[in-house]
Amino acid sequence: MINRFCKTPLWECNDELVRVAQGEKPADLVIRHVNLVSVTTHEILPDADVAVACGRVAYLGLGGHTAEHCIGPDTRVIDGSGLYATPGLMDSHIHVESAMIGVAEYARAVVPHGTTGIFCDPHEVGNVRGLPGVRAMFEDARRVPLKAMMTPPSCVPAVTDIEDTGASITAEDIADTMTWDNVVALGEMMNYPGILSREQNTIDEVRATLAADRVVTGHFPSPDRDRALNAYVASGVSSCHESGGFDEVLAKLRLGMYVQLRQGSAWLNLPGYLPELVASGVDTRLCLLCTDDCHPNTLVDEGHMDRVLRTAVELGLDPVTAVQMATINCAEYFGLARDMGSVTPGKCADIVLFDDLESFRARTVIIDGDVVAEDGRALFDVPPYEWPDWMTHTMDIGLTPTAETFRVPVPGRADGTARVRAMGITPGDTLTRDIVVEVPVRDGALLADPAHDVLKVAVFDRHHGAEGTHSFGFVTGFGIHGALAQTVSHDAHNLLVMGDNDEDMALAARTLAECGGGEVAVADGKVLALVELPVCGLMSTERVEVVAEKVARAREAWAQMGCTMPSPFMTMGVMSLACVPELRLTNRGYVNCLTYEMEPLLVE
């Protein structure tokens, strides 16, 4: 595939590189005396020199040869003595929205950690604002050196006819995106049932992508690794980041899939299969690394792909193999290896100098020959992005929430109790049990029952204003007093509110409606924590450090309100995610996620 992510295409500057390599013209940059990690031979080459011109590697001085002949009066020379040079790290599958920041700010956060390329699926923005939103999001990305390669979301909406989203993307739209200069693949094909049943739009999306000479990235969590997995792969889906154990990883590699080994903020999969993968001795050429999602706090406190490499090496993976997974293997999968993924002549000069291959502490990060980060600090900066209004005004619930809004009337009953369907939460699990609980009835309306940890839940369509619907349900397992609300709520990103009293729920909903979306914690009529995410109700306009701090404060608020669950925000955020069993609440009401039928709230 023609790579648009470079300073100069090779066919425009190859004569210049030829001159520089032979010492006929000085290089722009020379790195000297570095331990070069050769991902093509799986070696560490000591005391290597690297000369760079036109944003590309022009010359490697190996085995005693030096790049002295490439140094002129204006050549920047970096002494790499004691350091390890690797190709720039690539995250093979990432949703930037999980970090609650835009791509430019994301770049500022991850580039200092050695990440020079990300393959991003803007699935969340797609669900809120469709392809125009995706386009706006990646206009922001063009302002920074990070190579933000785009994989348009394939499943918008994720599930049809059971909830209302802000947009939908068709196979025809996908075909159009394949002409965009930043599109390198189709985003994760979560709709594997659609593939297996040959649902037309799903098959057509895959076809449009393959016919455009791009790969289809996957998402296959089904336990059927025989016929279903074979069919899924045969359809043209060629990668997957959803594997729980080594058996799954191996089954996919044997069928020729690239497997994206994942270590995100929420899904920490490496310990689950990496030691076995290492022990097996199988070829890892089709293994990539990815984070899938990185919360702002993970980025600020732990890092990005450097953290993944660190973990992989801690788990026993050979460090050069680990680097291959984050560089050349990834570039090969996406058809970009002619330009990226190795530090060799002609390739883009995306290079990271690390202290060692254990801590993976990045000293210097170079993209297209420019030093873009040093000692953990980005050397580039851009002003806050000027988002168009329609990207920052996406809270359209068509009413001003009051306590009355949260009243759930029970026809023909004034007081007493009622049996209602509820979502039973298991801490640390995304599954929600389909259970029945008894809740109080007062003045003809259903109430939460904090004494028995039963909270009321409401979901408001925030995309269709007065025409939108909202629905009510109950949940058990969070154990809080007060109310929480969020607009990240997957995958329709509607306004999700839960609480033990209608007043606090109303305040929480109102607060988010006013600030354009985000996450809020309320108790006893007071806002305890607020993370404003005005861009599509998903992303902040602030610095990642500020967002991380606010998220940390929200986490404290959860605890303060009585929740002892790990990652309660995430767990709450999938309460509407209708593609995971068993019972979910969308703006249209309860969905049985095994039968995909709507279910009533009241149980006789």
Added chain:
Amino acid sequence: MINRFCKTPLWECNDELVRVAQGEKPADLVIRHVNLVSVTTHEILPDADVAVACGRVAYLGLGGHTAEHCIGPDTRVIDGSGLYATPGLMDSHIHVESAMIGVAEYARAVVPHGTTGIFCDPHEVGNVRGLPGVRAMFEDARRVPLKAMMTPPSCVPAVTDIEDTGASITAEDIADTMTWDNVVALGEMMNYPGILSREQNTIDEVRATLAADRVVTGHFPSPDRDRALNAYVASGVSSCHESGGFDEVLAKLRLGMYVQLRQGSAWLNLPGYLPELVASGVDTRLCLLCTDDCHPNTLVDEGHMDRVLRTAVELGLDPVTAVQMATINCAEYFGLARDMGSVTPGKCADIVLFDDLESFRARTVIIDGDVVAEDGRALFDVPPYEWPDWMTHTMDIGLTPTAETFRVPVPGRADGTARVRAMGITPGDTLTRDIVVEVPVRDGALLADPAHDVLKVAVFDRHHGAEGTHSFGFVTGFGIHGALAQTVSHDAHNLLVMGDNDEDMALAARTLAECGGGEVAVADGKVLALVELPVCGLMSTERVEVVAEKVARAREAWAQMGCTMPSPFMTMGVMSLACVPELRLTNRGYVNCLTYEMEPLLVE
């Protein structure tokens, strides 16, 4: 890159494959109980089933799962018990012309040996008939199942202004070929001095190829593995088959080049570096295998890529690694790995069933799901190709050679001797020494001197008729009595004649002029052996077995005439090859191949 070498593009049949994988529709072909060589994981998977539909793999039954559900009443079932299934073998660099047959006949010769794809550089036909000739050659190829992927010749003529060829190919022509559906890369860029000096047409050919998203294959025999090799790679050339030792191989791999390890008929490089490569333990992901040239006798007597694999394994290479080099690595280099190179769902069903991974005796060869060869015999056949007249009438020397034609007058001298420049041949080496010898002068003309092993040589421009020139020289080292002539003579493929008397030389030249070119041996007024190659003077219209027999007879004739040299035909064939030192004779006269200046015949 979009692959045109398949029965059906995946995007047209993926729904069918999904059905077959799930047992909703029967497969066309099922292979059962085979040991599957997994080139993606580097494993041998026992008792595997493979189901095929639409020419592609639809399902792999592994780990106890079977393809029984894919078998219908019309499904062909092959019992693979005890056999080893590999992806179809690919020769990453081959000149079909070396086998002296057209591509369709070549297919009949190599497919039964497990070769399903070849990457061919029609350099020789290009030099005789230019791109129209290349196009005609590959029209023939379309009639057979072998995937003959084309890399247009980059160096036609190989060297300018010192000889006359039948055609020339410019960067503009190359840009045009990049739109042809069978072109996958640029043919070997032999003109590395042109790259290093940034000769415009050379650089432009590389640029046109890269801008068309294709790779530039290389040819870098220079000992300068530092600056020159770096510059060559930085220009965009990404592979090389010209390596003599392991140091060269390693140097190229470290710079990110794909290295085509070669075991041809004439150049047997594997023993020279493979044992060291194995011992080094470096990653072999960028290692490919190739033959470069295969003479008809090698194909008939020893095989093709099976022979290369056999040799590689004998030399200590792990057999699965060897198979990777001939399959997935090759497909990845050319950007075809999404369609070829592994037996996995969605890929073209190019599969070989071997007896074992040592003899590599191919039992069954499958291309695009069709069984195309069994037990060493091709199951396809095509009538002789109907070549256009201009492809079979390329002997245009503008005269009828007689003994008088070979008279080399010496101005101002009637009898005695004269000092002349001569090419000194070292047996088994392509180098020709620039020497001076004394030859007899009779009746004012130079004669050969068989008593001192000095033969007369003549080169006739055979492309420009009466306007063409011819020249004379002398050679020592062959030790024959009689005359030999050939039109394969690299790279201009002019008519090359050598002998110890003018009468036999005339008969040899006349014989080839009459039959349209080829190779002939003459002694004492008799034709001892003749290999007719009427297609461009390079290729026969007969069966490979017939050609091999005629070539063997010619070899006997050489011996009969007194030559003890190994491969004398090859050694003779490079006497005009002006890109190799030291002294060569072209139709324009002697060329000093160190200075690229013409040299006179007579030495004062």
